[in-house]
Amino acid sequence: MNPNRRHFLRNITAASALVATESIAKPFSIIKDLKKISPNDKIRFATIGMGIQGHSDTKAALRSSPDVEFVAAADLYDGRLTRVKEVFGKDVFTTRDYRQILDRKDIDSVLIVTPDHWHDHITKAALKAGKNVYCEKPMVHHIDEGLSVIDAWKKAGKTMQVGSQRISSAAFKEAKRLFQAGEIGELNYVESNNDRFNAIGAWNYSIPTDASVNTLDWETFLGDAPKTPFDAKRFFRWRNYRDYGTGVAGDLFVHLITGVHFVTNTMGPERIFSSGELSYWKDGRDVPDVLVSILDYPKTDAHPNFQTVLRVNFANAGAIANNTRLIGTEGQIEFTENNLILTKKKLPKAPGFGGYDSYNTFSEAEQKEFKKQYDAQYAEDTRKAEPVKEVRFQAPENDDQHANHFCDFFDNVKKGSLATVEDPIFAFRAAAPVLACNESYFSKKIVNWDPVAMKKKSK
């Protein structure tokens, strides 16, 4: 069997199993219209937004299955359309106008890989045009855009996946398995971070020498953002500006929180508070480069109440260890996209005495009496902690989270199913709290959120 095909089939099975466990987090995940696309047909897809991630997504989509074909691309900068033909072949149709792609009946699916401020507009237009949609994270630019995207998805009945591909990695799946098996007891705290220390990591991407209003469509780029004279920095480094991007929260917290939601099956936090600063990259950007947010998750049937602390520091010249730690009453799961360490630790029933303790300050007579009563209360076998256990997991070398995420998408497209691992409801439940992290930072206020109704609350 073709190895690509084997990879595709293996992931179909994994994805189906996952869907069965996702009913709490994904109440609308229903199989709508089985076998919409015949198993013998190729899925023809187009990519809208052929920048850095547009290239990466297109390649991952092609790696995910031999049953897909890349036929068209839209982008606003001509150089990137030229590059599409250089990399993917001269037969790929290219255009500046994404609507020409949505009009084509021979295109089944679109990948939406534009800056964040275009996500909701193109997603809704694509669903209305009958396309299946793979949209990059965060699903929306503003909280108030989320429900209309969900509505458009439900009305269209098409498959939609959002692109936080880490949840399709072997390590994240293993974290979920261990957590759901109760390996760390009662969860009480999560911390997750994504620090960086380099200009490109801080979003100062290279700007082509030919950037001008002649080589790119500046007016369309602005979209629903305020009208501003042409500025190549705004076009090529759009993440630095709130008019088009969502700051470190929308860019990176969303990956962290999506992982936490995937592992814990939570619907989300109810209180969100942030603090941060623009510390180092004072290059005209209007978003912080250091941000810490605290998110309070209420107790639900799926998990106890717990706190999550998220951090990005783009000026971390110290040691960087980006990972997620889930801490419970019997241990912790610490994981990245590639590996995981489960540490199990259980306290003995007996509290112990002596050492750095008030016992030593008691009179001799009181110490004697205290010990007598302690011995009567705690049998020998209640006094020893269980030995600390450590279990390590390393993802297989060929684990391709990005291709896996596309496998899940295309598998559901084939079945005419809405049950992707990161459907718009799951994705909005991750996007809204991180957008609230920004809101809290800029307003210096706590944001209250209803994770079930997916609406902001006044208290």
Ligand SMILES: NC(=O)c1ccc[n+]([C@@H]2O[C@H](COP(=O)([O-])OP(=O)(O)OC[C@H]3O[C@@H](n4cnc5c(N)ncnc54)[C@H](O)[C@@H]3O)[C@@H](O)[C@H]2O)c1
């Ligand atoms: N999943 C991930 O790990 C991951 C990684 C990087 C980026 N992303 C997401 O991918 C998206 C794109 O990021 P990027 O780094 O590739 O940005 P980029 O600036 O490199 O590319 C964006 C491209 O979109 C094009 N574009 C803008 N508006 C358009 C429109 N209306 N129609 C057609 N094309 C349009 C621009 O011309 C540009 O070439 C963002 O939403 C980002 O958050 C996700």
